[in-house]
Structures are given as structure tokens and as C-alpha cells.
Amino acid sequence: MTPAETPAATPAATPAENEVAELCSELIRIDSSNYGDGSGPGERAAAEAVMARLAEVGIEAAYIESEPGRGNVITRVEGTDPSLPALLVHGHLDVVPANAADWSVDPFGGEVRDGYIWGRGAVDMKDMDAMMLAVLRQLTRDGRRPRRDLVFAWVADEEAGGVYGAKHLTKHHPELFEGVTEAISEVGGYSLEVDPSLRLYLIETAQKGLGWMRLIADGTAGHGSMLNPDNAVTEIAKAVARVGAHEWPITLTPTVRTFLTEVAAAFGIPFDENDPAPVLDKIGPLVRFVGATLNHTANPTQLDAGYKSNVIPGQASAVIDGRFLPGHEDEFFKTIDELIGPKVRREFVHHDIALETSFDGALVESMIAALKAEDPTARAVPYCMSGGTDNKTFFADLGVRGFGFVPLRLPGDMDFASMFHGVDERVPVDALQFGVRVLDRLLLNY
Secondary structure (H helix, E strand, C coil), X not given: XXXXXXXXXXXXXXXXXXXXXXXXHHHHCCCCECCCCCCCCCHHHHHHHHHHHHHHCCCCCEEEECCCCCEEEEEEECCCCCCCCEEEEEEECCECCCCHHHCCCCCCCCCEECCEEECCCCCCCHHHHHHHHHHXXXXXXXXXXXXXXXXXXXXXXXXXXXXXXXXXXXXXXHHHHXXXXXXXXXXXXXXXEEEXXXXXXXXXXXXXXXXXXXXXXXXXXEECCCCCCCCHHHHHHHHHHHHHHCCCCCCCCHHHHHHHHHHHHHHCXXXXXXXXXXXXXXXXXXXXXXXXXXXXXXXXXXXXXXXXXXXXXXXEEEEEEEEECCCCHHHHHHHHHHHHCCCEEEEEEEEECCEECCCCCHHHHHHHHHHHHHCCCEEEEEEEECCCCHHHHCHHHHCCEEEECCCECCCCCXXXXXXXXXXXXXXXXXXXXXXXXXXXXXXXXX
């Protein structure tokens, strides 16, 4: 072999790459399940673990409890150019519960097997929590400073609405986010392999709005054996059936149209706006993320009526999980009201806005550059989430422009969508190491 043919040496792994898997496993082993009632055992323990890892390298951070045990951690890194706006990097420490009997491993074991880290939170989102820790620790150990201020936040309660996490921080401690204009957080930045020469990285730039609605029908109570034309149960059942059976038309928002156009071009197929199914077929299991963003959805989830088999109740109710597209909230609720009819009223159980930002600007350019530096086959595309995150729910109220960006280069055959809140949740170790390298480039250079 001549000198010209000698392969370049592979760069040695950085300390952040070496420790990110350990940090992720450590956080998974802390059961921070959020049951929605404050009974979860581990949010404070997870926050304290983050604080301890920061303290090891001399980083001071604020620990803020909204209620006993609901721990939040936040720290600011000063940049070299105070004229630049600050960037928020945030992740939540709580996870949804896991039924151990359904899993092939201990969901809170943080086990490393077959190149993956297994456990509840591996992708939602203790992977990002660990990547944030690893990158921040290395920046501090190396004495490197970013160009702009970076605000790192590890928060509580995202899985139950963020009341004890992001909402508490933005309402009671807005000064912590002074100067922040943009943010990155969960459910974006992951790859979709087209072929060995091209990977699409989906960056979340939009989120559907949320309307959990209680439908209520009032009627005349009476004996079950008698004629009763004013039956609340009948009325609520008809309303629920109409909502559940309604076929919402395809409505392409700018983000979704761009996404479908990019996917069609990547796979070399035509894109018909009236029939996007052939394009959706190309993205495989990720259709669960994207498919519900082509139209509104309204799914009945709960029914409540009556207290005895021979008594017609005076009231019956149901709950609808409604998700509406950015820019189309008014038309969504107008249709809902037409479907439920005049005899049924509705009230909100929970209501969040929809959000959409453009796929442009210096942060987007920096994300693309960081991805391509680590994966020359990378092509970044925007997409819309069918759910919601803290980016939308609270930080948007401070005027912060949020993106979903947890960079992960995934195996082509991995069903990534099923990992979220799923059984046997797991993340590849080398995807975490890739993510650390990308985040390090982005946060240092942006």
C-alpha cells in the first residue's frame, strides 16, 4: 500500500461520546414515571442526578421545585458574543409508565444489549437529556465557549401537560430565559434512510393543536321501562358516532406540503396533492408520526353515563381527543359543533394552540451543516408533529421559536415511531454518539 492509499485514521472518540451511553442508562434506571397525579417516585431523583453530573465538572445550576418532588434543573452558559440572542436546549426528565410484564427487559434497567440501550425513556427523552449532559460537560472540561448564550433546562411533567415543569418555569421564572429567541428539543432530527447514498433527517417545525373536549348531553331522567324521547344517553351516543365517523378532508399545511415534496423527490416518485398515499408508503412506520398531519383528527376516547340498568340518567358525557392543523383551528371547531348538534354542548378538558414556523434562518442552516459534517448523505427536511411538546405548550408564549432536533442516525430497518411510549423502547448506542457529535458542532458554532 502506497502512502497515498493509506486510509485516514479514525478520530478517537471524545469523552462525551464515551460517556453518553452511561449517562442515558443512569437516567433510565431512575423511575421517573409520570402518572398525571403527582405520585411518580423519581422526577426529583432524576433532577438530582443531573445536578450531580453537572457539579462534577464545576457547573452551577438552579434546582427549582414547582411542588415537592417535581424537580427542574436549569443552567446558562455564557457565550463569547453578548449581542447574539440565546438558544434554549431543553428536555424533560419524566417518562410515561411502563408495565414490566409486557417487556422483554426491565423497563427501568437501562440495559445495554445488541448495541442498544433499552428502557423507558430511551427515546422519550432521556437520550436527549444524556446528550445534553455529555456535550455540556465536555464543553466545560475543554474550556470551550459557544458564540451565544446557551440555556440548558431539564424539566418535569411534560408527559402530563408540563404544569409542574415548563409552565411553572415560564410563568414564575421567566428571567431564566432572558434573551432566548429559539429552542431545540424532542421529536426531530432523526434519520429516514432512502438508500446508502441518502438519508433524510426530519426536523420538526410544526405541531398540531390540541383540543380535548368533553361533550355533555342533558335529558330527562326516568324509569328505564317507560317511553322517553329526551334520553341523554341516546343523544350523546349519536353525537359521538357522528364525530368518530367523520372523514376530515386532506389539508396540506406549508410544512406538510414541503415534507411530502421532499420525500417524493428523494424516492423519485411523483407527488399528487390529492393522493399522497404513494409518498406516505415510502416512509414506512414513520407514517404514524406524519400520516395524521394531513388532516384534522377527532377521536372519541371516553364515555360516561348512568348509574343503574333501569334508570335513564339526566346527563351523559363523552371525551373527544381533537387535534387540529396549524392555521385551521376555527374551521375545526366549527365542524365539531356542527357534528355534535344543538342538543350537545362542549367544554375544554385541555386546549393548546397549533404552531408552525418556517424552515429557514441561521439556526436551520447550522443544524443542516452540523448534520452534513457528520453524515455527508444527510438531507434535512421539515415535518409536522401530530402531538405536542413543551416547545409549543409554554416556551412559545415567551416568543421562542421552537424546533424538534434530537439528532440520531438510525438503522434503516428500525421502527423508530413504535419506540415512543412503546414496549421495549430502545435507542442505538452509536446513534447517541452521533447525536453528541452533531450537538457539539451545533452548540459551539451557531
